[in-house]
Amino acid sequence: MAATPTPRAPSNPSSAAPAFTRAIARFQPGLPLAVAFSGGADSTALLRACAERWPGQVQALHVHHGLQAAADGFEAQVRATCEQLNIPLHARRVDARHTAGQSPEDAARGARYAALSEAALSAGVSDVALAQHADDQVETLLLALSRGAGLPGLASMPDTWARGGLRWHRPLLEVPGAELRAWLQARGLRAGEGWVEDPSNADERYTRNRIRARLLPVLGEVFPQFRATFARSAAHAAQAQRLLDELAAQDAAATGVGLGPEQGPRIAALRALSRDRQANLLRHWLRRVHALARPEGGSANASAAQLEELLDQIAACVTRGHHIELKVGAGRVERRGEILAWYNPAA
Structure with a gap:
């Protein structure tokens, strides 16, 4: 046996x-x-x-x-x-x-x-x-x-x-x-x-x-080794985003961004920035102040096309009577006097 x-x-x-x-x-x-x-x-x-x-x-x-x-x-x-x-x-x-x-x-x-x-x-x-x-x-x-x-x-x-x-x-x-x-x-x-x-x-x-x-x-x-190298690339992107967030926070302070819907960036101060810095600040404003880009993602995010249209409208905003009102994410961005404001019509 x-x-x-x-x-x-x-x-x-x-x-x-x-x-x-x-x-x-x-x-x-x-x-x-x-x-x-x-x-x-x-x-x-x-x-x-x-x-x-x-x-x-x-x-x-x-x-x-x-x-x-x-x-x-x-x-x-x-x-x-x-x-x-x-x-x-x-x-x-x-x-x-x-x-x-x-x-x-x-x-x-x-x-x-x-x-x-x-x-x-x-x-x-x-x-x-x-x-x-x-x-x-x-x-x-x-x-x-x-x-x-x-x-x-x-x-x-x-x-x-x-x-x-x-x-x-x-x-x-x-x-x-x-x-x-x-x-x-x-x-x-x-x-x-x-x-x-x-x-x-x-x-x-x-x-x-x-x-x-x-x-x-x-x-x-x-x-x-793709798991390690991809993780390294993601870490580099995260570091770069943190630097952009720091720059956006500085530009937000300089353009008067606050926490309320009536405290968006002043349009004249926003126009003084380069288009890239405008885009970075607007993403920061929409993501942080109005929670459009939630950590878990979703349809509330501002699309690239919406952001580009908003930047074009800001570039064209050279007179006091220029009107801005665009759908951005789950709400709308509009001009209110000398500032931009975001609101959600459904709310």
């Missing part, structure tokens, strides 16, 4: 996922920390690693979107994992269906962030970690390139930002997605038991899924 093979001990998780191990070692959030936990491999690895590093200081946030039959299974996996690890869980159910003119992705993303924010604040947590990784960052950059995005889009996803009284973190943006599964597998976990696979990730009706299934493998063959 053949001898029974001796079970092999799990491999060293650190050696199986060196970039992930380094990312967790560098991560310095405020404690207690909440981790957005879907039950998938990425957030499972992040939750387990954070719980190991900060025992008793980590909580989990789960959002049930109600968009697919598998969502109940996700929540069951999440609850089982949190019970096993003795991690407090805060689950929320939302209606993430999109409205007319809104993309399903935007609707789900907006509902998810609102639910995560409410759950974190209710739990008394100020720092929230998200599990987006290097592959997600590459997909975001490629989507931005396909839309002809400017620097804010090319900067892709920030690793940290503050919003709604919370500090948000993406500590895994330099970690390949495959490493997260390797780290879990080195701990003896596998799909279906240690984490769940979202069936919608295989649906190639979604552009992100087509990029993941068709484009990333080809990029890996042609440019083996």
Whole structure:
């Protein structure tokens, strides 16, 4: 009779996922920390690693979107994992269906962030970690390139930002997605038991899924280091955008931009700037003051064509009687005396 093979001990998780191990070692959030936990491999690895590093200081946030039959299974996996690890869980159910003119992705993303924010604040947590990784960052950059995005889009996803009284973190943006599964597998976990696979990730009706299934493998063959180099390009774009934001803030102060709708830039002072600086200031004004460009994106953004038309109108505004009123994003920009103002007719 053949001898029974001796079970092999799990491999060293650190050696199986060196970039992930380094990312967790560098991560310095405020404690207690909440981790957005879907039950998938990425957030499972992040939750387990954070719980190991900060025992008793980590909580989990789960959002049930109600968009697919598998969502109940996700929540069951999440609850089982949190019970096993003795991690407090805060689950929320939302209606993430999109409205007319809104993309399903935007609707789900907006509902998810609102639910995560409410759950974190209710739990008394100020720092929230998200599990987006290097592959997600590459997909975001490629989507931005396909839309002809400017620097804010090319900067892709920030690793940290503050919003709604919370500090948000993406500590895994330099970690390949495959490493997260390797780290879990080195701990003896596998799909279906240690984490769940979202069936919608295989649906190639979604552009992100087509990029993941068709484009990333080809990029890996042609440019083996593309995740690191693309991340570096996104970081350069983010740095350049920060410099433009600083310049826009200076120009905003010089042109009298305030916080209210009646405190837009003075037209004469705006015309004294170069066209490029006018465009930079107007983007800053529309994005920051009137929140046209939301972090999660959407139809409220001012289009490039709208901005160019507004710049042409400003160039032609040489008399006191020149009228300006243009649709920009979800509202309108108009001349009111010597200033520009933005308003939303629907509001």
